[in-house]
Amino acid sequence: MPKSLQAQHHNLADKATQLKILSNGIFADGQLPTFKEKIEPLNEYPLKPTSIEIFQVNVGYMCNQVCKHCHVDAGPDRKEIMTRETMQQCLDILRKTKIHTLDLTGGAPEMNPDFRWFVEEANKTGVEEIIVRSNLTIILANPKYHDLPEFFKKNKVRVVSSLPFYQADKTDRQRGEGVFDKSIEALKMLNAVGYGKAGSGLNLDLVYNPSGAFLPGDQAGLEREFKKELKEHFDIDFNSLFTITNIPISRFLEFLIRTENYEDYMDSLVSAFNPAAVKGVMCRNTISVDYDGHMYDCDFNQMLGLKVDKKAGQHISEFDLEKLENRNIIINQHCYGCTAGAGSSCQGTVA
Amino acid sequence: MEKTYYNPADLKKFGDIADFEPELAKKFFDYYNDVFKEGALTAREKALIALAVSHTVQCPYCIDAYTAGTMEMGVTEKQMMEAVHVAAAIRGGASLVHGVQMMNKVKKLSM
Numbered sequence: 101m102p103k104s105l106q107a108q109h110h111n112l113a114d115k116a117t118q119l120k121i122l123s124n125g126i127f128a129d130g131q132l133p134t135f136k137e138k139i140e141p142l143n144e145y146p147l148k149p150t151s152i153e154i155f156q157v158n159v160g161y162m163c164n165q166v167c168k169h170c171h172v173d174a175g176p177d178r179k180e181i182m183t184r185e186t187m188q189q190c191l192d193i194l195r196k197t198k199i200h201t202l203d204l205t206g207g208a209p210e211m212n213p214d215f216r217w218f219v220e221e222a223n224k225t226g227v228e229e230i231i232v233r234s235n236l237t238i239i240l241a242n243p244k245y246h247d248l249p250e251f252f253k254k255n256k257v258r259v260v261s262s263l264p265f266y267q268a269d270k271t272d273r274q275r276g277e278g279v280f281d282k283s284i285e286a287l288k289m290l291n292a293v294g295y296g297k298a299g300s301g302l303n304l305d306l307v308y309n310p311s312g313a314f315l316p317g318d319q320a321g322l323e324r325e326f327k328k329e330l331k332e333h334f335d336i337d338f339n340s341l342f343t344i345t346n347i348p349i350s351r352f353l354e355f356l357i358r359t360e361n362y363e364d365y366m367d368s369l370v371s372a373f374n375p376a377a378v379k380g381v382m383c384r385n386t387i388s389v390d391y392d393g394h395m396y397d398c399d400f401n402q403m404l405g406l407k408v409d410k411k412a413g414q415h416i417s418e419f420d421l422e423k424l425e426n427r428n429i430i431i432n433q434h435c436y437g438c439t440a441g442a443g444s445s446c447q448g449t450v451a
Numbered sequence: 452m453e454k455t456y457y458n459p460a461d462l463k464k465f466g467d468i469a470d471f472e473p474e475l476a477k478k479f480f481d482y483y484n485d486v487f488k489e490g491a492l493t494a495r496e497k498a499l500i501a502l503a504v505s506h507t508v509q510c511p512y513c514i515d516a517y518t519a520g521t522m523e524m525g526v527t528e529k530q531m532m533e534a535v536h537v538a539a540a541i542r543g544g545a546s547l548v549h550g551v552q553m554m555n556k557v558k559k560l561s562m
């Protein structure tokens with residue numbers, strides 16, 4: 101199994117190195133406008149939040165997969181994991197605020213030993229929706245995970261799962277040998293308990309991201325295609341397909357640079373910049389929390405080590421809704437990934 | 452002097468053709484954009500046709516653009532290559548069917 105950039109001691113495992121690449125080169129020499137230059141004339145700089153509705157908690161970078169495009173640089177060799185104490189602090193925030201959605205991500209969030217406890221406790225806080233971003237294969241990785249579909253059902257969790265393609269080759273090239281077959285197996289297990297079935301109230305959404313240095317196509321068209329193919333060949337049902345643009349950070353940035361696609365990819369993101377998508381970027385209604393309890397504008401800023409504006413308080417122990425809702429969002433050139441074409445967020449397109 | 456006739460960066464300058472003749476360029480681009488809209492054929496089918504045709508007219512810019520375009524639409528590599536074979540079959544067939552003309556002439560000229 102391949103290793104994370106961190107375990108390889110790769111220079112791109114370093115957040116500062118990534119930020120340097122994103123700030124220098126084609127952006128410093130004026131070939132391409134910086135994101136700030138692009139949103140300033142739209143009166144969107146500084147970028148401001150609307151209201152905080154989604155609390156996205158990254159419960160650890162450990163994962164059973166090592167996908168090539170992973171923006172988290174997750175893998176079995178990553179040991180960073182959220183403690184129950186930090187989870188407790190998150191629960192207190194959910195209880196105190198009107199935040200309606202808890203969005204659990206990783207790595208494979210299910211690998212955190214306190215994951216189930218966290219979900220059950222979160223349900224008691226009265227939060228309206230709990231999302232788990234599951235990579236699917238974890239359900240089959242070990243017998244102790246086989247009952248996850250029932251656990252999700254019991255806790256009315258909304259399952260959002262990555263499936264880069266409805267055929268094995270592209271999926272396996274991006275996510276690892278055999279991932280497609282296991283993902284299909286896991287989807288069948290989720291369908292079997294009612295997920296993705298009409299009228300069950302159990303939502304199963306799939307996430308598509310391009311398997312390479314190109315942008316995602318039309319979300320509705322791809323959803324139609326995925327639904328048709330998955331039904332026809334595997335009898336699988338799901339609710340919605342979210343198309344997500346690959347953000348040029350971490351392992352995807354490493355891929356872009358190694359294959360000499362970086363400049364062209366950034367150019368295509370900038371060319372596809374859509375002013376209408378700026379309004380819907382997810383950092384405007386989300387707070388992202390890392391395993392240590394630090395807060396970020398989004399999961400991507402988390403991976404670049406760009407904590408929320410200091411004045412807003414940078415740790416959940418200092419959580420202050422008003423300050424956070426008035427903060428300036430930290431941006432950089434990777435933000436072009438969220439504003440290209442129809443835009444991109446954890447919920448798919450935004451414009 | 453440019454080292455090559457074709458420069459990948461020129462694809463992005465396609466719109467610049469309007470600099471020398473804006474009105475006709477506008478008509479062309481409006482037409483072009485309408486052609487590729489979802490219609491009786493899906494946008495995906497149209498992109499695949501465009502990919503095949505760009506191989507027939509051997510335009511490197513179009514091959515670049517519609518390779519990326521079809522990939523974005525989730526067209527599989529096998530489907531893309533089949534489209535190229537369709538182009539090749541028509542090209543090859545078009546040459547071969549003219550063989551009949553050659554044969555007709557041969558027959559006419561021969562004793």
Ligand code: SF4
Pocket residue numbers: 163164165166167169170171172173174175206207208235275
């Ligand atoms: S993309 Fe998801 S499943 Fe793949 S390595 Fe990263 S966290 Fe794990």
Ligand code: SF4
Pocket residue numbers: 381382383384397398399400401429430431432434435436438
């Ligand atoms: S990368 Fe993060 S901060 Fe930038 S626009 Fe996207 S969500 Fe907002």
